[in-house]
Amino acid sequence: MSSNRSLEPSSLSLNDLPWQIRYSNDRCTLCGQCTAVCPVKAIELKVFQKRIVRTSIQKDAVHSNQYETFYGIQQKTDVENACIGCAMCTMACPNDAISPVKNPGLDRLKFHINQKGIPRRRGGRRNASGSVLDRIKFTRISMLTDPALDAGRHEFEMRTLLGRVLSPRENMKRLKEKGWIPPVREIYPLIIGGMSFGALSPTMWEGLQMGVAYLNEEMGMPVRMCTGEGGCPPRLLRSRFLKYVILQIASGYFGWDEIIHAIPHMKEDPCAIEIKYGQGAKPGDGGLLMWHKVNKLIAAIRGVPQGISLPSPPTHQTQYSIEESVAKMILSMSMAWGFRVPVYPKISASSTSLAVLNNLTRNDYASGLAIDGEDGGTGAAYAVSMDHMGHPIASCIRDNYLNLTKIGKQNEIPIFAGGGIGKNGNIAANAASLIMLGASGVQIGKYAMQAAAGCVGTEEDRCNVCNLGLCPKGITSQDPRLYRRLDPEDVAQRIVDLFVSFDTELKKIVAPLGRSTSLPIGMSDALGIDDQAIANRLSIKYVV
Amino acid sequence: MCRLFALTSKDPISPMLAIKALDVMKEGHDGSGMGLLLQDLGGPFEEMKDAPILSGIFSEEGIRRLDLFMMDKGFLTKYKISLKIPKQPVEGIPRRDLYLIRAYELPEGWENLDQSEIAGRLSDIRLKIRDMGEEKNDMMVFSFWPDTIMIKEIGDPLQLGHYLGLDRKELHARVIMAQGRQNTNYAINLYACHPFFIKGYCTMTNGENTAFIPIRDFLSSRGIPAYSGYQSDSEVFAHILHYAMEELELGIDAYKHVITPLQEEDLQRHPDAEFLTHLKRTCRPLIIDGPNCVIGTLPDHSLFMAQDRKKLRPGVVGGKPGLYGFSSEICGLDAVIPDRDKSKDIQPMHLDTVIVSPDRQEVKICRQTEALNLPL
Numbered sequence: 001m002s003s004n005r006s007l008e009p010s011s012l013s014l015n016d017l018p019w020q021i022r023y024s025n026d027r028c029t030l031c032g033q034c035t036a037v038c039p040v041k042a043i044e045l046k047v048f049q050k051r052i053v054r055t056s057i058q059k060d061a062v063h064s065n066q067y068e069t070f071y072g073i074q075q076k077t078d079v080e081n082a083c084i085g086c087a088m089c090t091m092a093c094p095n096d097a098i099s100p101v102k103n104p105g106l107d108r109l110k111f112h113i114n115q116k117g118i119p120r121r122r123g124g125r126r127n128a129s130g131s132v133l134d135r136i137k138f139t140r141i142s143m144l145t146d147p148a149l150d151a152g153r154h155e156f157e158m159r160t161l162l163g164r165v166l167s168p169r170e171n172m173k174r175l176k177e178k179g180w181i182p183p184v185r186e187i188y189p190l191i192i193g194g195m196s197f198g199a200l201s202p203t204m205w206e207g208l209q210m211g212v213a214y215l216n217e218e219m220g221m222p223v224r225m226c227t228g229e230g231g232c233p234p235r236l237l238r239s240r241f242l243k244y245v246i247l248q249i250a251s252g253y254f255g256w257d258e259i260i261h262a263i264p265h266m267k268e269d270p271c272a273i274e275i276k277y278g279q280g281a282k283p284g285d286g287g288l289l290m291w292h293k294v295n296k297l298i299a300a301i302r303g304v305p306q307g308i309s310l311p312s313p314p315t316h317q318t319q320y321s322i323e324e325s326v327a328k329m330i331l332s333m334s335m336a337w338g339f340r341v342p343v344y345p346k347i348s349a350s351s352t353s354l355a356v357l358n359n360l361t362r363n364d365y366a367s368g369l370a371i372d373g374e375d376g377g378t379g380a381a382y383a384v385s386m387d388h389m390g391h392p393i394a395s396c397i398r399d400n401y402l403n404l405t406k407i408g409k410q411n412e413i414p415i416f417a418g419g420g421i422g423k424n425g426n427i428a429a430n431a432a433s434l435i436m437l438g439a440s441g442v443q444i445g446k447y448a449m450q451a452a453a454g455c456v457g458t459e460e461d462r463c464n465v466c467n468l469g470l471c472p473k474g475i476t477s478q479d480p481r482l483y484r485r486l487d488p489e490d491v492a493q494r495i496v497d498l499f500v501s502f503d504t505e506l507k508k509i510v511a512p513l514g515r516s517t518s519l520p521i522g523m524s525d526a527l528g529i530d531d532q533a534i535a536n537r538l539s540i541k542y543v544v
Numbered sequence: 545m546c547r548l549f550a551l552t553s554k555d556p557i558s559p560m561l562a563i564k565a566l567d568v569m570k571e572g573h574d575g576s577g578m579g580l581l582l583q584d585l586g587g588p589f590e591e592m593k594d595a596p597i598l599s600g601i602f603s604e605e606g607i608r609r610l611d612l613f614m615m616d617k618g619f620l621t622k623y624k625i626s627l628k629i630p631k632q633p634v635e636g637i638p639r640r641d642l643y644l645i646r647a648y649e650l651p652e653g654w655e656n657l658d659q660s661e662i663a664g665r666l667s668d669i670r671l672k673i674r675d676m677g678e679e680k681n682d683m684m685v686f687s688f689w690p691d692t693i694m695i696k697e698i699g700d701p702l703q704l705g706h707y708l709g710l711d712r713k714e715l716h717a718r719v720i721m722a723q724g725r726q727n728t729n730y731a732i733n734l735y736a737c738h739p740f741f742i743k744g745y746c747t748m749t750n751g752e753n754t755a756f757i758p759i760r761d762f763l764s765s766r767g768i769p770a771y772s773g774y775q776s777d778s779e780v781f782a783h784i785l786h787y788a789m790e791e792l793e794l795g796i797d798a799y800k801h802v803i804t805p806l807q808e809e810d811l812q813r814h815p816d817a818e819f820l821t822h823l824k825r826t827c828r829p830l831i832i833d834g835p836n837c838v839i840g841t842l843p844d845h846s847l848f849m850a851q852d853r854k855k856l857r858p859g860v861v862g863g864k865p866g867l868y869g870f871s872s873e874i875c876g877l878d879a880v881i882p883d884r885d886k887s888k889d890i891q892p893m894h895l896d897t898v899i900v901s902p903d904r905q906e907v908k909i910c911r912q913t914e915a916l917n918l919p920l
Contacts, residue, residue: 142754154854157807161825168792168826175822184825186808408765410758411829514754517804517853518831522758 123466207491231255375420401438556586
């Protein structure tokens with residue numbers, strides 16, 4: 001190394017990077033597609049020089065010392081250009097000449113992604129592939145007294161209720177006296193959770209909406225989708241498709257000016273209102289849409305100026321306490337739609353979730369509780385929040401359900417589970433486990449992006465640049481050059497594929513357990529796990 | 545799968561008739577036990593319709609403790625039947641000290657109580673005796689209710705009938721329910737034997753209740769002390785019946801709407817669509833998933849049969865005015881009422897509740913898609 005070459009603390013070698021580019025000069029045609037497609041400009045065309053020394057032991061031989069140049073691809077080692085492993089280069093390469101490979105050792109990039117004192121922010125997930133849900137087995141197969149049901153032949157009713165269900169006696173009393181009965185929606189138990197217009201690209205959002213509409217209108221599956229905190233396109237607000245949409249309000253109130261003004265013009269009530277207090281991926285932290293993604297359209301829908309970062313406060317600032325906030329907001333939102341629309345809070349899983357739930361049990365207007373576990377995803381957050389904050393979903397759901405059972409309100413406040421469902425691809429098994437632990441339904445986000453739009457994110461810190469608007473698949477980008485890569489029709493088709501196949505898998509799980517006419521909420525006797533401590537914690541069977 | 549047989553008759557008849565039917569259906573039970581409910585009693589009990597009758601199995605020590613307890617509560621014995629047990633033991637039937645069938649005078653001061661208060665107190669006493677018995681393993685109590693006798697024991701039904709001498713006049717009754725067990729438990733717990741009785745409602749079921757845990761959790765969190773026990777997944781059928789009819793004040797035609805509600809399309813077409821939608825939602829945890837055939841009696845001595853949503857269990861109802869039988873299989877019915885018009889036998893399907901009311905004149909079919917008699 002030459003003595004005057006600058007060597008800084010954050011100078012990294014290829015070996016320090018989490019993803020390394022494996023490149024074959026023999027196969028490369030230098031077409032340049034890989035360098036063009038790379039979202040973080042991790043690779044560049046480079047001129048290499050090679051010295052060829054030709055010598056011979058023959059006495060009269062001529063020795064030569066020749067310099068040759070050749071062209072190839074080189075990976076950059078700057079922190080900001082570190083390869084993210086998205087493998088778009090591989091996808092673009094016509095000759096299979098290039099691919100990123102995960103560094104099998106320990107990378108040192110992590111120590112340096114805080115240049116200028118800004119800690120790492122990213123989108124994506126917790127990046128931990130372990131999953132308790134994946135370990136849960138369904139062990140109570142009907143074998144002796146009764147034959148298992150036939151997933152392909154018998155009738156099934158795999159629906160759930162979103163809304164405050166009164167006790168049978170109270171409901172009957174109010175029916176008789178023509179009193180107010182809280183609104184209840186019968187919906188499909190797999191819900192597309194809150195991902196905002198803004199976090200998602202217009203093509204992705206449109207694709208999801210089209211898929212949901214198709215599932216409802218052509219397939220008879222009452223699938224619902226939550227908007228996330230980013231408002232809702234005005235045309236959708238005024239269309240009959242609004243009934244398939246759960247509008248989310250969060251602490252930034254983005255888009256709610258538009259929504260409130262649209263209320264008099266709404267042809268249908270929305271399915272429900274979700275008040276977001278917390279998110280599993282970044283508990284205690286507010287939403288964040290970084291400036292890269294706040295273009296003219298997003299700014300208009302959200303009612304903000306263009307090109308500025310949009311952080312939502314960690315809490316709803318207009319109230320003194322969370323209890324007061326929850327009660328008042330639920331009431332205000334209920335009132336806005338004439339008490340015809342279920343309103344429920346979404347919180348991040350936490351050891352304090354029980355307190356929120358207990359609070360809701362005494363509030364007739366509370367229609368449910370969505371709990372988002374630590375494996376939930378996000379479009380943008382500080383890495384430290386994603387990696388280290390939060391509570392696993394399984395025990396949180398179980399504690400809350402058992403608490404409701406203790407007070408006899410297990411059918412009255414539905415609990416919806418989110419966060420990491422299907423994170424390793426086992427979506428139906430994970431969903432069924434949570435339902436049998438006590439959830440009335442589950443919310444998915446990342447899984448929909450992976451299955452319906454080809455999101456390349458994995459639990460190995462792959463890609464995760466949703467926050468920067470650089471999504472190589474165009475899912476979370478607001479750059480037309482990127483989001484045009486995604487055809488909304490294709491996304492819609494894949495959403496339908498996802499739900500229809502999920503439905504078959506869910507039936508394949510519940511039928512052998514002898515269940516078909518109602519969703520087996522709280523059927524914990526069906527579950528077993530090969531770990532005594534987890535079995536005790538979840539009050540399920542220990543099986544080996 | 546267990547075998548079930550029930551009779552409802554204008555005139556009191558011997559329980560051995562029902563046991564005979566169980567014997568005919570022996571292919572379907574393994575002789576591991578029998579449960580018997582007798583109601584609308586003839587014989588000496590005819591004259592004491594209001595006196596609660598305690599039925600159970602007691603050890604010598606248990607009966608002493610029971611007597612002290614009952615005296616303390618102010619109950620005096622009014623009448624009792626002693627079941628004489630042969631000295632020679634029968635293989636497969638355990639030796640017991642005493643099978644108790646004893647009618648009591650209501651304590652002083654109870655005469656002015658309303659019926660529901662009396663029902664509550666009788667139920668509490670039964671639960672207390674059960675708890676006491678479980679502590680020392682010296683008492684088992686199956687029912688404590690007026691005009692009701694319940695006998696449960698391990699063994700082959702026909703052998704048991706002879707062993708206990710059940711063909712005696714004092715035990716003749718107008719409503720008889722009998723179950724021959726097919727053992728699926730590791731150890732036979734008599735509290736897990738059908739029929740199950742709660743405050744005048746009684747059911748027996750065959751098949752497995754796959755939705756047992758959520759149903760049990762729902763019932764036991766209703767704040768009603770008698771909703772307890774649950775040694776068997778089938779006990780909840782009796783409690784759901786009680787809940788629907790007493791707590792929700794619904795008719796028997798609504799029972800099936802609670803355990804096997806209509807699916808969306810049929811529900812919307814139903815004349816009581818709104819009511820039933822609310823019922824389905826609020827009683828969602830009580831939905832059974834079958835496969836089950838439920839036979840039950842009501843406090844007015846109506847007898848009914850209902851099937852699960854997919855009708856995965858056999859069941860037939862037939863007879864003649866004055867005598868009707870409810871059976872798991874037609875051969876059971878043939879053995880007891882051979883002279884009936886078989887063309888009028890009814891095998892209830894997935895929407896049907898079949899009811900024979902106390903006048904025992906006809907079999908009424910109540911289809912789930914028909915309008916309900918609602919309390920509204």
